[in-house]
Amino acid sequence: MGALSTPKLIGLDDYVPVVGQAEIDEMRAVAACLEGRTVKMVNSTAMGGGVAEILNRLVPLMADVGVPTRWDIITGGDDFFAVTKGFHNALHGAAYEPTPQAFEIFRACQQQNLASLRFEEDFVVIHDPQPIGLVEARDQKPAHWVWRCHIDVSRPHPEVWNFLVQYMKRYDAMMISSPSFTRALPIHQYLWYPSIDPLSQKNQELEPEFIRETLERFQINPKRRILTQVSRFDRLKDPLGVIKAYKLVRKYTDCQLVLAGGGAKDDPEGGQVLAEVQEAAGNDPDIHILDLPPWSALEINALQRASTIVLQKSLQEGFGLTVTEALWKKKPVVASAVGGIPLQVIHKLTGMLAHSVEGTAYQIRYLLSHPAIAQRLGEMGHEHVKENFLVTRNLKRYLLLFLALSGAAR
Template sequence: MTVETKETNEVKEMREAKPVAAAMAHIDDYAAVVGQSEIGALRTFAKQLQGHRVKMVNSTAVGGGVAEILNRLIPLLDELGVPTRWEVITGGEQFFAVTKGFHNALHGAPYEGHDDWFEIFRNTNEENRHRMQFDEDVVVIHDPQPVALVNARDGSKSRWIWRCHIDLSHPSQEVWDFLRPYVERYDASVFSAPAFTQGLAIPQYLVSPTIDPLADKNRDLDPEFVRDVVERFGIDPSRPILTQISRFDRLKDPVGVIQAYRMVYRHNDCQLVLAGGGASDDPEGEAVLNEVKEAAAGNPDIHILNLPPWSHLEINALQRASTIVIQKSLREGFGLTVSEALWKKKPVVASAVGGIPSQVLHKLTGMLVHSVDGAAYQIRFLLSNPDFARRLGENGHEQVKENFLITHNLMRYMMLFLSLQKSN
């Protein structure tokens, strides 16, 4: 069967283009969004941490929500006077195939690892441990990939935090049994929701991931620019647009979205946009993209956009142009794309998995669903009830403003650092 590729010249050009560094917002710029008083509070607590140095380590510099958060969080911590260094572990294809397998298994998928996977994981972490230095006061390790770096803490007075961005509520026991001894050597752990935890012996703290309202992905855009982007991708801005923004990953269920769309399409005229890219630590992206193209074959109203990681303005424009934003994940860490859509006052239809129910309060800030049928039904309902859909979007914006902006993340991290300082 021939797979229809809908990659337009526009997408090809973007993939070949060099990224242009966006002008970074400064801490005082956020006063326009959250108020000067919140910025004053951040400065007050930052003063309490003066002289403390922080290191954060994760597994990818681009692609995915974690890298996006760190890209903004770290410069802002620096600006507040809490010097923070970001390092990314290195590893070969084999290592990232192993960690992807771990990732899926920790999310509850069957573990199909080979005999040497644990060894590959240990060896790569050891190589990184020897390459890096850990002389900061606080070391924050993000997610399972670099978790074994905690071996470096022998003889060190640093406080170590494991920041888990994924849902550990139903992990593969084999993988979790392997990782847990590393995790319990940390001083504290951080999760995105209470339901994600595993009853660890170390303290477990709650820090919600957040979006940056001033980043290219979320800042206000000129409506003409939005229209221009949509038209360049061959999408008709005058007809309803349903959009899911996610990397091409089976856990995001892009094929399920297409199935739901086909059910809606029988009753409502609308277009579907599936836009995303791949993270450098995700070796399955291409295979999933091909599955998606195959599922979409034959319908010119389905637009599959495999965008490069620097397409923030385009993603922002696609979300703003959408009539409804979908996030039909099968498993989810937090699902930051939901907060991005809510911030743009979009009605959201999203699966009740992972951190999504803390963002989408059913019938108040969006619609929660549990199946393809449910997604199709709620999309049809919102398309037929635009006033209700608008109210959801407005409530959603307030919900994000109160809970899920980067200024909250800065505050929580500083509270955590202060708490560890006190316990020291």
């Protein structure tokens, strides 16, 4: 038995087969213009959540192109994180009763972190509302400060918004995932798509054997057509609407439905939604409901790759990275025109948009009966992701922004 090898850290050159040598060479040329400059990224957690996942990959890549980047994480007690969770929900428009004490806890925690962190870098990127108040340190050294907002703040709780705006105004710019997620502010706002990593377990190429085994394990017939929606069991993802659309399709066309998600075990509402989904599925053996654990990236990847069509029939959506993942795998996608989905699914060009159960069923039937068109949509969707939604593009955007802030933009 051989010795265990240390996992190799992925570097920028590992993306050459994906995006091409020219992209990587030009990124290094852009980075060379930032020689000697340093960056700090700050967020509120090192593990768990999309932001930490992005920074875990982005920070080493920044170093790889020669822009040293330090990643700091703020600390706070349970009371602080209870307040920021309330703020988070309030920014999404949920009901919230802010108290003067909540604002005081927030301010006090910002001050504690200001006392322990040093800001000596040339560019400071603050992620999400939790550390937003650190901008008070911008007087310590002339530097460029930007705020990356990963959430939809288009319909916020007014009192929480007004409280946070006093900080937002002090940044040089804000970056947000969709124009529909934002509001008027007196600072520049940049469109900053989230990204997927083509080399991650969720998106890497898979052996056909693994895909076949995965289908076998979940008793899905690989010889029949498969419709799949990947999302947690949440009413906003409309799994019941997906089953209705599938039943409309089944009147005319043979297919199976896979609803793959997670979260039902830890989330009481998720458990309830899962029960409703199981009831709606009844005893149809062609509906496969899979409540998967969080470490199922490879299985999700295999299910997406095995699908004939991928669905995302959400009633509300953030950016919709499951759509990005499906497009990357060259899958024809039928999705609702909500949140960030229309940025990815350009109707009839990179996928199909729908606005109802009946519309979703119609688009599925159309694509099942026109496989050449479905294949073309999948291929165009892949190109769209390659141009806009990969981690390498995210890295390039940061480098460009730093150059633009330095006054190098045309």
